[in-house]
Every structure is written in C-alpha cells, then in structure tokens.
Amino acid sequence: MRWWIEKVIEKIFAISGFATTIVILLMVVFLFREGFGLFRSPVVEKGFALCVNASNPVEHIGSSTIKKVFNGVVKDWSEFSSFNEKIVLFRCEDPDKCGDMSKRYSEEELGSDYEHLAEKLGEVIAETPGIFAFVHEEFLPKNIKGVRILEENKIAVDDFFFGLEWIPTSTPAPQFGVLPLILGTLLVSLVAILIATPLGLGVAIYLSELSKDRLRNILKPAIELLAGIPSVVYGFFGLVVLVPMIQRAFNLPVGQTALTGSIVLAIMALPTIITVAEDAMRSTPRPMREASLALGATHWQTIYKVIIPYASSGISAAVVLGIGRAIGETMVALMVTGNAGIIPKTLLTPVRTIPATIAAELGEAPVGGVHYQALFVLGCVLFLITLTISIAAELISKRHHNKGL
Amino acid sequence: MLDKNLSQKIAFWTFRFLGLFVIGILLWILGFVVYNGIGVISFEFLFEAPRNGMVEGGIFPAIIGTFCLIVGSMVVAFPLGVMSAIYTNEYVREGKISKAIRTMTNNLGSIPSIIFGLFGMALFVNTMSWGDSIIAGSFTLGLLTLPLVIRTTEESLKMVPDSLRNGSYALGATKLQTIRRVVLPMAFPNIVTGLILSIGRVSGETAPILFTVAAYFLPKLPTSIFDQVMALPYHLYVISTSGTNLEAARPMAYGTALVLITLVLIINFSASLLRKHFGKKIGV
Structure with missing residues (x-):
C-alpha cells in the first residue's frame, strides 16, 4: 500500500517536472494555431x-x-x-x-x-x-x-516578412509588413545595449576592484534591488522626464523617439549587467591576479589583461541576455518610443517595436480576425528571436564552464 | 606610450566617475518617484476608489486587484514549481533528462512577458472561455513566474546536505518520507524566500495582464475569481498615457508609482533579509 502511494506521488512529481516543457510546447501550439490562418486570409478587407x-x-x-x-x-x-x-x-x-x-x-x-x-x-x-x-x-x-x-x-508570406509598412487599418488592403517592426525592435535594443554595456562594465570594475568593501556591501544589494523595479515605472519615468528632455535637446516635434526608448531600456538593463559582470570578475582566481601583480603589472594592467579576459564569457552572456530582455520589453517601448510603424531612418524618429505593437493593438483587434492573426504571427516571430538569443546565451556561458579553472 | 601609472590613474578616475554616474541615475529615478509621490499618499488615496475620470480619489481597487493576482498566481506557481524542483533534484539522476528539464525552464524564463499575455489570451481567455478574469490572469502570471519558483526551490534543495538524506535512508525511511520529513523542512525557509521573490516579480508585471484580467476602470471590488480587476502596474500605465486629462492625473500617477515601487522594494528587501538569515542558519 505504502509503496503504491509512493509510486503515484512520484508520477505526480514527474508530471510537474515536465511542466515547463509542456508550457513551452503549448505556447508554440497556441501561437501557431491562432496566427497561422493569416496566410489563408484574403489580402483585402473582410467583406x-x-x-x-x-x-x-x-x-x-x-x-x-x-x-x-x-x-x-x-x-x-x-x-x-x-x-x-x-x-x-x-x-x-x-x-x-x-x-x-x-x-x-x-x-x-x-x-x-x-x-x-x-x-x-x-x-x-x-x-x-x-x-x-x-x-x-x-x-x-x-x-x-x-x-x-x-x-x-491570399496574404503571402513575403508580403508579411518583407512588407515595408505596418498599417492594419489601411483600406482597401491592410498592410501587415513586419520589417519595420523587426528593424525598430533591433535598433532600439541594440542601441540600448551599446549604451548599457560600457557603463555597466565600468561600474562592475569600480565595484569589484576599486570600491572599499563597506561601500560595496551597500551598493551591490542596492543595485540588485533596483533590478526589481517594475518596467512600467521605468516607462513612466521616461515619459515624464526623458521625453521632454530629448524633445528640447534636439528641438524635435515629439520627444518619443528610438533614442528615448534605448536610453530607458539601457537604464533598465544596467542592474543586471552590473551584477552579472561583477560576479564574473570576482570569480577570477586569486593566483591569477597575484601572478600578474608579481610580474610588475599595475592594478589597471591586471584588470584589462587578466581579469576582463577571464570574465569575458560571463560578461558576454550577460550582454546577450540583456539584448534578449530589451527585445522583449513591452511597457517601456510602448510608452516612450512613439509607435510609428515605418522603417526607422535615424535614432531621432519614432519607432515601433514588436512587443509594443502587440500590446497596443491586441485589445482592438476582433478575436479570430486578420489583424488578430497577424499579431499572433508577430508573437511567433518574437518568440523565435528570443528563443534563439537565450540558446546563444546558454552556449556562451557553457563555454565559460568548459574553460575549467 | 603612456606611463603605466598615469594610465592607471586616468582609468580608475573614469571608473569612479562612471560608478557614481550610474548609481546617481538609479538613485535619481528612485528619488524622483518618491519626491513627487510622497505628497499624494494619504488615507484617502490608499483606501478609496478613483473618481472623476481617475484624477481624484484613490487606488484601492487596484491595490486589491494586485493582491488577488499575487495570491492567485502563487496558488498556481508554488505547488507546481516546488513539485517540479523536487522531481528534478530528488528523483532524476543528474544527466540528460535533468539537463533537458533545466534548459526548458531557462528557456521559459527568457520568453518575453508579452508572449505570456498572448498565450494566456489564446488559452485561458478564449479557448477555456474564462473571459478576462482573475483566474485567467493568475494562470498567466503563475506560468510566467514558474521558472523563478523552480530555480529558487532547486537551489534551496541543493543546500540540504546529502549526509542528512543518507542518514534518513539508513534509518529505513522511504524516499517520500525523507523528502517530507528531512529535506523539505530544512529547505523550507529558502523556498519561502524564492516565493517572496516571485511575488515581487508578479506584482510589477503589466504586459501579461493587459489582455487576461486588467480592467481600465472598475471601482467595484471583485466578488469571484471570474471577475475582472484593476491592477497597480496597469493602472499606472493607464493614468500616465491614456486618460482624458493627463496633466490633472499626474499626481495620481506619481502616487501609484510610489506605492508600486514601495511594494516591490519591500517584498524584495524582505526576501534578501530572509535569505541572509536562513542562508547562515543552514550553513553548508
């Protein structure tokens, strides 16, 4: 009897063990099921x-x-x-x-x-x-x-993936071109990472190498806490403070631009990059540092010749993860990038990202309609992009583990 | 070629400056919200419904809504996450299967929250026809935070030394008895810390609840799990971007942002305090 109960409970544990796998599979199934009809829908408006x-x-x-x-x-x-x-x-x-x-x-x-x-x-x-x-x-x-x-x-696959405009309300034929959205998403998140990486690395070096232990013990947990601030608060801050600032600084008609989005996303990504990079630097084995110092290198030479190379794969995993998070970030993009569905030419024009498009339009799209389906296909695209990035990050950090030491 | 001591000086001052700069920015955001929001907080603000196009009154329904979503999503994620972690850590031998499960958990954790919103809408709202409701939102948020629960639980289970497990087996206990009487009680405080962290994550999420539960304006409190509710993050989004009178609603937005930040920071802070406390106690 006892044995029997144990077996049943073990089976229940086993099922929940695969819960995340099941959720991912269900996600793929549902995103495709809801979105796939798009390519069987007529090009022109319904009716x-x-x-x-x-x-x-x-x-x-x-x-x-x-x-x-x-x-x-x-x-x-x-x-x-x-x-x-x-x-x-x-x-x-x-x-x-x-x-x-x-x-x-x-x-x-x-x-x-x-x-x-x-x-x-x-x-x-x-x-x-x-x-x-x-x-x-x-x-x-x-x-x-x-x-x-x-x-x-019918709506063709290349109409969708290489279309240059996203105007779902256009008549007689709604325009579902995702290229501007993909480019907008990549532009905003790559610029964000370009801003955040040097800043984050600088702070990580400061924290792990230069600051006194007492200061560090206050700053590190404080920065970790900041990573928990909800994205909608960062978006609100961007909207109230940065948007008018950018508008005045560059003398623009609207302050909601790709650059504004990138700056807010960069600020959001900083705590994560700082924490991971700092951990990676501190894990440099003591003998390596001491050997470098013993050879007459200065502290700074040791940092950029020994510590940074050692921590590089940890740092690059942090950067790749940061890109993934920036690409998927919804609320900031929705609130400060201006949401214009055209191909961005400069950093100072409004852009529209994939997650912001889904968030802004899904509420208005009738369930099962072409627009609804198009948003689910967008979801599939975003899903594939972030999955690729997460696998890349995993491979990079695996390389780190294989390095031994 | 620069003198190596001079270049060290330049580099270090740059880093000190960068450090202060970045920490300054983060403090600025925090200070900005606190400075503008603190004047708005009052008994009325915390315990009354919004009035007059959401420029007056308070945010009570949103606070209650967020509370409902926290409880609901934890009911979904906590048992499932803990059981999943027990399975991977206690039942499966380290190898391909446990690695595959972990990879899937990591992948699920890296999926953007808006995708969870889409998925929740397709599965819970439409296919299950629960409509926009607390239960649909709780399931969506629960699945979103599942990877975090699993990861923290697994870490806590790993902290329990194997010698204790072996001691239990040696006394004739079965696997399940060992887990229930030895492993779980030891790991419990840390599991709770993970739970608190997930609560912090759930309470700030906006994108997944946009289409599964959140109501634009609903002064009435929910009476069943099939009701819609307001939620703090969504409320902040609404009153800062799409009200009829944005300028007049600003004070309410500052107040809401302050309440939201305070809530999340208190939750995360208590988690890190707990972790420090119990991490020492197990001492392995």
Whole structure:
C-alpha cells in the first residue's frame, strides 16, 4: 500500500517536472494555431473582393501593390504584371458610392433595391479591359462572363516578412509588413545595449576592484534591488522626464523617439549587467591576479589583461541576455518610443517595436480576425528571436564552464 | 606610450566617475518617484476608489486587484514549481533528462512577458472561455513566474546536505518520507524566500495582464475569481498615457508609482533579509 502511494506521488512529481516543457510546447501550439490562418486570409478587407477583366492574366497582387494602385502611385498593370493596359480604378463599397454606376445607369436599370447592381457591375467590368475593381461582397458580379474574381489572392508570406509598412487599418488592403517592426525592435535594443554595456562594465570594475568593501556591501544589494523595479515605472519615468528632455535637446516635434526608448531600456538593463559582470570578475582566481601583480603589472594592467579576459564569457552572456530582455520589453517601448510603424531612418524618429505593437493593438483587434492573426504571427516571430538569443546565451556561458579553472 | 601609472590613474578616475554616474541615475529615478509621490499618499488615496475620470480619489481597487493576482498566481506557481524542483533534484539522476528539464525552464524564463499575455489570451481567455478574469490572469502570471519558483526551490534543495538524506535512508525511511520529513523542512525557509521573490516579480508585471484580467476602470471590488480587476502596474500605465486629462492625473500617477515601487522594494528587501538569515542558519 505504502509503496503504491509512493509510486503515484512520484508520477505526480514527474508530471510537474515536465511542466515547463509542456508550457513551452503549448505556447508554440497556441501561437501557431491562432496566427497561422493569416496566410489563408484574403489580402483585402473582410467583406470585400477584387475583380478584374477576364482577359487580365494577373494571379497574385500583394497588399502593398494594392495600396499603391489605390493611392495612384502605380498607374499601369505592366508595372507589376505581364498585362499591358492602363489601370482603371473602380471602388464599390456601398450602392450610393459605387464608382460612376449611378451616372451610367438609370435607377430603374439598377433596380429600386439595387438588385441588378451586381449584374450591371459585371457588364462594366467585362467591357473595360484595364479595370481593377474593389467590390463589396453583396454586389459581387458572380458567374458573369468576362469577369474574374480574385478569390485566391491570399496574404503571402513575403508580403508579411518583407512588407515595408505596418498599417492594419489601411483600406482597401491592410498592410501587415513586419520589417519595420523587426528593424525598430533591433535598433532600439541594440542601441540600448551599446549604451548599457560600457557603463555597466565600468561600474562592475569600480565595484569589484576599486570600491572599499563597506561601500560595496551597500551598493551591490542596492543595485540588485533596483533590478526589481517594475518596467512600467521605468516607462513612466521616461515619459515624464526623458521625453521632454530629448524633445528640447534636439528641438524635435515629439520627444518619443528610438533614442528615448534605448536610453530607458539601457537604464533598465544596467542592474543586471552590473551584477552579472561583477560576479564574473570576482570569480577570477586569486593566483591569477597575484601572478600578474608579481610580474610588475599595475592594478589597471591586471584588470584589462587578466581579469576582463577571464570574465569575458560571463560578461558576454550577460550582454546577450540583456539584448534578449530589451527585445522583449513591452511597457517601456510602448510608452516612450512613439509607435510609428515605418522603417526607422535615424535614432531621432519614432519607432515601433514588436512587443509594443502587440500590446497596443491586441485589445482592438476582433478575436479570430486578420489583424488578430497577424499579431499572433508577430508573437511567433518574437518568440523565435528570443528563443534563439537565450540558446546563444546558454552556449556562451557553457563555454565559460568548459574553460575549467 | 603612456606611463603605466598615469594610465592607471586616468582609468580608475573614469571608473569612479562612471560608478557614481550610474548609481546617481538609479538613485535619481528612485528619488524622483518618491519626491513627487510622497505628497499624494494619504488615507484617502490608499483606501478609496478613483473618481472623476481617475484624477481624484484613490487606488484601492487596484491595490486589491494586485493582491488577488499575487495570491492567485502563487496558488498556481508554488505547488507546481516546488513539485517540479523536487522531481528534478530528488528523483532524476543528474544527466540528460535533468539537463533537458533545466534548459526548458531557462528557456521559459527568457520568453518575453508579452508572449505570456498572448498565450494566456489564446488559452485561458478564449479557448477555456474564462473571459478576462482573475483566474485567467493568475494562470498567466503563475506560468510566467514558474521558472523563478523552480530555480529558487532547486537551489534551496541543493543546500540540504546529502549526509542528512543518507542518514534518513539508513534509518529505513522511504524516499517520500525523507523528502517530507528531512529535506523539505530544512529547505523550507529558502523556498519561502524564492516565493517572496516571485511575488515581487508578479506584482510589477503589466504586459501579461493587459489582455487576461486588467480592467481600465472598475471601482467595484471583485466578488469571484471570474471577475475582472484593476491592477497597480496597469493602472499606472493607464493614468500616465491614456486618460482624458493627463496633466490633472499626474499626481495620481506619481502616487501609484510610489506605492508600486514601495511594494516591490519591500517584498524584495524582505526576501534578501530572509535569505541572509536562513542562508547562515543552514550553513553548508
């Protein structure tokens, strides 16, 4: 009986032992399940479709091309397909605003309740070879000769990963290009680490080599405590203090820029980098230091020729971990980077990061819709980036252990 | 070539300056929040609901909400985390499996909190149809802090010397008896320290609760685990970025930031005190 109970409890322990593994697997499953439908969704807004003349051979039209066409930037089919004809734009979102239908046809012809609108629309499309029509589902000219409805025009993988704009509310085709978001995220976090690493290293050297023990025993725990301050507080500080400061210093229209985000993220990353780097430096074996000093090296020479090289893999693991955390940081990015979904050109323009995009938009996106799915695919991208970084950090610190000593 | 003593002098003064500079920045942030927030704290601020577009009144519902989330997430994470750590540390022999489990735990710990928010929304809010509720938020936060609970528990279990385990076995105790009567009581204070650290982490998280529990404005206190609640970090975010009158809400934001910082610092500080105290007591 006893033995039996022990076995059962051991099994329960075993199941919870794999809890983290199960959670990661579930996460992958759910992120993909919720997001994957994106690449099976039509390019244009829900409830609308694109129609062309049957002589037009075009197969796939990306969302950015559609936007350019409807903004009048692209004027000819030959600019993106093999079809040689001028584009004739036609938008039919509701019966009152359906191209020039009310001019072409009398009210009787269209029907009192617009019941013949679809049919007449078909006629127009069939006789205009260069037409590009954006039509509400209700008036879709189905099964009419000379009309081709682009039903297979789905959001393509390269539209998503190489698209240059993120404008989910754009009509007629929402723009889901993640490139600006990925670049924005990398820019903000890399600059943050570039600021934080030298500062953090300097402080770590100060604490481990220069400060008196009594001072160090106060400062080190204080810095560790600061690592626990919630990110939303750092974001608040950035918003109230740094944003106006940056705005005045560089004479900008808004102070919410990539640089502001980087500075706040750098301040946030400092405690972690200081703590890990200091621990790594203090773990330098005493004989190594003493040998260096005995050879006549100064303290400073010992630091940069012996201690820093010895601690380097610990330090680089700290830096890589810092990048990972900065990439995933949501609240700071949301509050101080300005959230503009365009490719950043300088550090002083607003940018938008992946986590900030998810946090800002998920609340407004209808569950199961294209926008919702796009945000989950963004989540997958972020998941993969941070997982890669965490594995890299693990490999680096493993190298540290293998070094022996 | 610079004289080596001169270059040492230059380098050391640079580091002293850097040290003071960085510590100055960190103190500045702390001082900034305390200086601006201290005047706002009053009995009314701590124990009343926000009024008048959240520019007057207090933050009581947010404090209660955060408290509910702390309790809820610990109910999820604590038993699961402790059992998981017991399994990896006591049952599995050091080797591939324990290494794999540890790698997974580390990986889970490095996943950004917003991903937990997405996951919590997909699984708990939508698939389980719990809606935005304390229970959905607690599960999300609980999973977020699970790696921290596991890591600290494992460290505390490792501090229990093997000789005690062997002594227990020698007296004829089974594995489970040894764990329950010898290992856990010895490791308990340190496990509690880990628990307190996780509470500190949970109480400051914003991103995971955005879509799983947090309410923009809800003066009513929760009555069941399927209610939405306000929470301190989310409240700070809301009143500092998206109120109708941001300038008028500033004092409330300073006050909320101060309460949040104080809460987190007290929690972390008591954890480090406890660790110091009990770390010495076991003395291994």
